[in-house]
Amino acid sequence: MRRxxxxxxxxxxxxxxxxxxxxxxxxxxxxxIGYLSVGGALDRP
Amino acid sequence: MxxxxxxxxxxxxxxxxxxxxxxxxxxxxxxxxxxxxxxLVQLPVDVIVARSTDAxxxxxxxxxxxxxxxxxxxxxxxxxxxxxxxxxxxxxxGLTTVATGLGSxxxxxxxxxxxxxxxxxxxxxxxxxxMTLIFRxxxxxxxxxxxxxxxxxxxxxxxxxxxxxxxTEERADALFMITDVxxxxxxxxxxxxxxxxxxPTMFEGKDPVxxxxxxxxxxxxxxxxxxxxxLRRAASYVDRLLKGAKPADLPVEQPMKFELVINLKTAKELxxxxxxxxxxxxxxxxx
Numbered sequence: 001m002r003r004x005x006x007x008x009x010x011x012x013x014x015x016x017x018x019x020x021x022x023x024x025x026x027x028x029x030x031x032x033i034g035y036l037s038v039g040g041a042l043d044r045p
Numbered sequence: 046m047x048x049x050x051x052x053x054x055x056x057x058x059x060x061x062x063x064x065x066x067x068x069x070x071x072x073x074x075x076x077x078x079x080x081x082x083x084x085l086v087q088l089p090v091d092v093i094v095a096r097s098t099d100a101x102x103x104x105x106x107x108x109x110x111x112x113x114x115x116x117x118x119x120x121x122x123x124x125x126x127x128x129x130x131x132x133x134x135x136x137x138x139g140l141t142t143v144a145t146g147l148g149s150x151x152x153x154x155x156x157x158x159x160x161x162x163x164x165x166x167x168x169x170x171x172x173x174x175x176m177t178l179i180f181r182x183x184x185x186x187x188x189x190x191x192x193x194x195x196x197x198x199x200x201x202x203x204x205x206x207x208x209x210x211x212x213t214e215e216r217a218d219a220l221f222m223i224t225d226v227x228x229x230x231x232x233x234x235x236x237x238x239x240x241x242x243x244x245p246t247m248f249e250g251k252d253p254v255x256x257x258x259x260x261x262x263x264x265x266x267x268x269x270x271x272x273x274x275x276l277r278r279a280a281s282y283v284d285r286l287l288k289g290a291k292p293a294d295l296p297v298e299q300p301m302k303f304e305l306v307i308n309l310k311t312a313k314e315l316x317x318x319x320x321x322x323x324x325x326x327x328x329x330x331x332x
């Protein structure tokens with residue numbers, strides 16, 4: 001009996017926890033670009 | 046100028062502040078480029094976009110691991126930036142605004158407009174290896190067209206007056222200006238000088254910055270690729286590199302499309318009757 005309750009609690013935790021895990025925002029990666037120029041309007045040479 | 050690059054990124058689904066951040070560094074000259082390249086590497090950045098031969102050289106010297114996308118105005122093989130266009134090697138790839146035979150084509154067009162052309166003055170920044178390469182290409186192409194070249198190299202803004210004096214003394218039949226950060230601010234002066242001396246002019250292309258390019262400002266003609274287009278395309282290199290592509294495997298792109306702009310008003314003032322075959326090739330005719 002105690003074992004069955006334990007299993008049910010574990011199962012409930014998994015079911016309730018799953019949506020939370022799915023909804024957790026992904027750690028969005030922001031790519032960082034460096035733009036190097038000599039300056040001036042034409043950016044040349 | 047950077048707007049075209051931003052636009053290219055936007056078209057690929059990148060939104061600044063959301064999934065991409067751009068760190069701009071302008072050296073205001075070439076001396077500070079190595080320090081600024083080092084600063085970008087230390088931030089760190091995922092990709093460096095280098096907008097010039099000098100900037101690409103500085104970035105290449107600074108890092109062998111961070112991918113570099115160059116947008117340059119000279120042959121990157123000749124300047125030693127890449128091993129070949131097809132297989133650039135190392136951590137650098139990107140685009141160039143020049144193509145093989147461009148110098149020759151520009152002279153051909155000028156000769157078509159001015160059949161009597163036998164001597165052309167070429168004004169360029171002689172302090173820049175990249176611009177000197179463009180000058181040499183014109184110099185090499187000239188004899189085949191029966192044209193000799195009068196070299197008018199400048200290294201600083203103060204040299205411009207001497208350049209005008211030299212061109213006045215050794216009277217050429219036409220003037221070809223190679224535009225860069227040094228010569229560009231003097232475009233209108235060059236156009237005015239040419240008008241005063243009745244010299245037909247050839248420029249490299251439409252000015253991507255000014256609302257009015259050198260031809261709209263009174264120059265006779267220009268022929269070149271679109272720098273704006275190349276900068277927009279640089280974004281696709283960034284995209285591919287961010288998705289894991291290796292720079293060494295991405296061939297360097299040369300421009301595919303060139304634009305010929307002709308000012309008929311200027312031609313009339315110079316007493317030139319341009320052949321229909323030339324006008325037919327023009328993408329834009331200013332009347």
